[in-house]
Amino acid sequence: MxxxxxxxxxxxxxxxxxxxxxxxxxxxxxxxxxxxxxxxxxxxxxxxxxxxxxxxxxxxxxxxxxxxxxxxxxxxxxxxxxxxxxxxxxxxxxxxxxxxxxxxxxxxxxxxxxxxRRATPATPPLLAAGDLRLDPAKRVVTRKGEPIELTRKEFGVLEVLLCAGGSVVSSEELLERVWDENADPFTTTVRVTVMTLRKKLGEPGVIDTVVGSGYRVAEPVRQVE
Amino acid sequence: MxxxxxxxxxxxxxxxxxxxxxxxxxxxxxxxxxxxxxxxxxxxxxxxxxxxxxxxxxxxxxxxxxxxxxxxxxxxxxxxxxxxxxxxxxxxxxxxxxxxxxxxxxxxxxxxxxxxRRATPATPPLLAAGDLRLDPAKRVVTRKGEPIELTRKEFGVLEVLLCAGGSVVSSEELLERVWDENADPFTTTVRVTVMTLRKKLGEPGVIDTVVGSGYRVAEPVRQVE
DNA sequence: CCTCAACTACCAGAATCCGCACGTTTCCAC
DNA sequence: GTGGAAACGTGCGGATTCTGGTAGTTGAGG
CATH class of the missing domain: 3.40.50.2300 (Response regulator)
Structure with a gap:
């Protein structure tokens, strides 16, 4: 070592x-x-x-x-x-x-x-895509420098999507990772949360829908400061 | 998380x-x-x-x-x-x-x-054949760098064919692997999907028909990253 | 008691899927 | 070669599934 x-x-x-x-x-x-x-x-x-x-x-x-x-x-x-x-x-x-x-x-x-012992690389503490920034530690999201207020679930969904680095994440997986074990598998709450999230993030859209598969961030995800 | x-x-x-x-x-x-x-x-x-x-x-x-x-x-x-x-x-x-x-x-x-932050899963490799590229995680297909929009079934068929690495895949096997267990064995949907897929992929043709056996990708399949 | 995140129910519109009918190609026996 | 059968390609329209969006309810926390 x-x-x-x-x-x-x-x-x-x-x-x-x-x-x-x-x-x-x-x-x-x-x-x-x-x-x-x-x-x-x-x-x-x-x-x-x-x-x-x-x-x-x-x-x-x-x-x-x-x-x-x-x-x-x-x-x-x-x-x-x-x-x-x-x-x-x-x-x-x-x-x-x-x-x-x-x-x-x-x-x-x-x-x-x-x-x-840890093999996987350390993830820097700030996630970014386009003009969007997410700080997991401070729980702050900004767009073009303007802060955006998100609820816990909204933040969680965005964090998982950014961590996925542009890969498609199914709503089942979002439910699994952002909600806890008591979540109803047939709930529509993920869809609703994605919608409010999109509304708060504004134009142009950050989250793509891949019909039949799930959601992903449109812009390439970077890891910055 | x-x-x-x-x-x-x-x-x-x-x-x-x-x-x-x-x-x-x-x-x-x-x-x-x-x-x-x-x-x-x-x-x-x-x-x-x-x-x-x-x-x-x-x-x-x-x-x-x-x-x-x-x-x-x-x-x-x-x-x-x-x-x-x-x-x-x-x-x-x-x-x-x-x-x-x-x-x-x-x-x-x-x-x-x-x-x-460290629990990021490994990224699966990209599949490529000729000037065609398929990213299983991002669910993105490109040809000559141009993105091509595919539906779930189309993407599934192409993915299975590329994974097969140029070997012939019967339509029965495609049905088995892309559709679910309730699929009608006498359906013509595989043929239809292959058709729309070919249409979207454009010329020159990527998918060969082997009469009596099934389909295969024409160009040699590579794994890139 | 009040506020707001979180959730359910529901509807409308869009995308996708798939059966059907029919045209085209391939293959084989003769 | 040639005829015919089997396999394959293709366009279309309806059925189904999926998604975006609204409104209202619930419940936890301050």
């Missing part, structure tokens, strides 16, 4: 590196944000251990870069502050996990391992 | 479920390990929230089952004990994340969301 440690405290950085090497991992070290960013863009690391409080380029920026690059690299954020809001912020930036200093070393190893 | 909460303390389970629902997720609840295991094996959840200390079937066992099933489902382990060894154990069992009780709710939400 290929690891990058970005940490400005040199002693700590080396200690972590030594410990992880003992666990059989290949560890590189960067002691400032700039070289960390460079190394991350050159080498395909499995996991990047990222100190959030870096001088120069901040850990948040590096995290964003890595996530946006679409690489398979996982980010484990390290921070001195262990407050809950900080954690939430870190995760919504696209970090895959979060660990507060001081931490126990076995826990660090376990989390790095857990991240390395 | 489809979530399962397995937690024996009913009050806590419902509190979690309510909170996650407010975030727009579709949440099912199981208050013991057995039903939890059953539900997890029936429904394709994005994330399973798993209490480790369950009466009956333990959380560890359920976690193992889910991981072994090869499903895309992610597991977030919940536990009363916050000791480091426990955390390490949980993660090495295949859980994707770990949270110690008591936890702050925003953090739970952030972690669930981070896990749910």
């Amino acid at each position: 290929r690891i990058l440690v970005v940490e400005d405290e040199e002693a700590l950085a080396e200690a972590i590196a030594r410990g992880l090497r003992r666990e059989g991992m290949a560890v590189d070290v960067a002691t400032d944000g700039t070289t960390g960013s460079e190394k991350a863009s050159v080498t395909r690391y499995d996991v990047v251990l990222l100190d959030r409080d870096l001088p120069g380029v901040s850990g948040d920026d590096i995290c964003r870069d890595i996530v946006n690059s679409g690489a398979l690299t996982r980010v484990l954020m390290l921070t001195a502050s262990g407050s809950v809001t900080d954690r939430v912020d870190g995760l919504s930036l696209g970090a895959d996990d979060y660990l507060a200093k001081p931490f126990a070393f076995p826990e660090l190893v376990a989390r790095v391992r857990a991240l390395g | 489809r979530i399962l909460v397995v937690e024996d303390e009913e009050a806590l389970a419902e509190a979690i479920a309510r909170g996650l629902r407010r975030e727009g997720m579709a949440v099912d609840v199981a208050t013991d390990g057995t039903t939890g295991s059953e539900k997890a094996s029936v429904t394709r959840y994005d994330v399973v929230l798993l209490d480790r200390d369950l009466p009956g079937v333990s959380g560890d066992d359920i976690c193992r089952d889910i991981v072994n099933s090869g499903a895309l489902t992610r597991v977030l382990m919940l536990t009363a004990s916050g000791s480091v060894t426990d955390r390490v154990d949980g993660l090495s069992l295949g859980a994707d994340d770990y949270l110690a009780k008591p936890f702050a709710f925003p953090e739970l939400v952030a972690r669930v969301r981070a896990l749910g």
Whole structure:
């Protein structure tokens, strides 16, 4: 497993590196944000251990870069502050996990391992199609920068459609994924929700109907900041 | 996003479920390990929230089952004990994340969301023959880059023929694979559908007739991406 | 008690499907 | 080759299914 440690405290950085090497991992070290960013863009690391409080380029920026690059690299954020809001912020930036200093070393190893095991690429936290933007963490949808108020179900439907990346999603699957197990299989509520959703999203239409199959987003779906 | 909460303390389970629902997720609840295991094996959840200390079937066992099933489902382990060894154990069992009780709710939400983002299924390959392209997921067919609108049956027939890779497919087999079990065996609808399909695909002809045997695609079939 | 998301019921219009009738091609026996 | 039968292609109209849309009801949460 290929690891990058970005940490400005040199002693700590080396200690972590030594410990992880003992666990059989290949560890590189960067002691400032700039070289960390460079190394991350050159080498395909499995996991990047990222100190959030870096001088120069901040850990948040590096995290964003890595996530946006679409690489398979996982980010484990390290921070001195262990407050809950900080954690939430870190995760919504696209970090895959979060660990507060001081931490126990076995826990660090376990989390790095857990991240390395994950094969599927990390999805950046913002979905976009055309001039439409959806932020799953903030639960905000905008079109041409204008915010659009959606109900929970409407948001859920749009999120599933965008996550599908333009593939057709049947109303059965929408029901399955947005509603819970008590949903009546014969309900027409999906259709109604799609309709109100379309009305709120406005022109030109974002959601295509594929008769007999389901719905899909018309514009190509991108993953941005 | 489809979530399962397995937690024996009913009050806590419902509190979690309510909170996650407010975030727009579709949440099912199981208050013991057995039903939890059953539900997890029936429904394709994005994330399973798993209490480790369950009466009956333990959380560890359920976690193992889910991981072994090869499903895309992610597991977030919940536990009363916050000791480091426990955390390490949980993660090495295949859980994707770990949270110690008591936890702050925003953090739970952030972690669930981070896990749910990763559950994106693999994209099936594109089928191509000559200048014809078929995307099974997006349900899109193009010729020379120009999109062609097909009905469900037409698309199904073309898909089966392309999947056959140029081999002859009898109209009986087409009927069997594209239509449902109630299809009249003496129907002429396959012939009609093949006709409209040919008309839409245009010249030069893509589908050959093998008199007495069935149909096949003329050009060699490739898989591209 | 009020508000609003969520849902059901229902209708109208459109797309799709499919049987039927008939024309055309292929194949084989002679 | 030639005649005929079987298999295949094709246009049409009705039946069916599917979808968009409206209005009103229910129920949870504040």
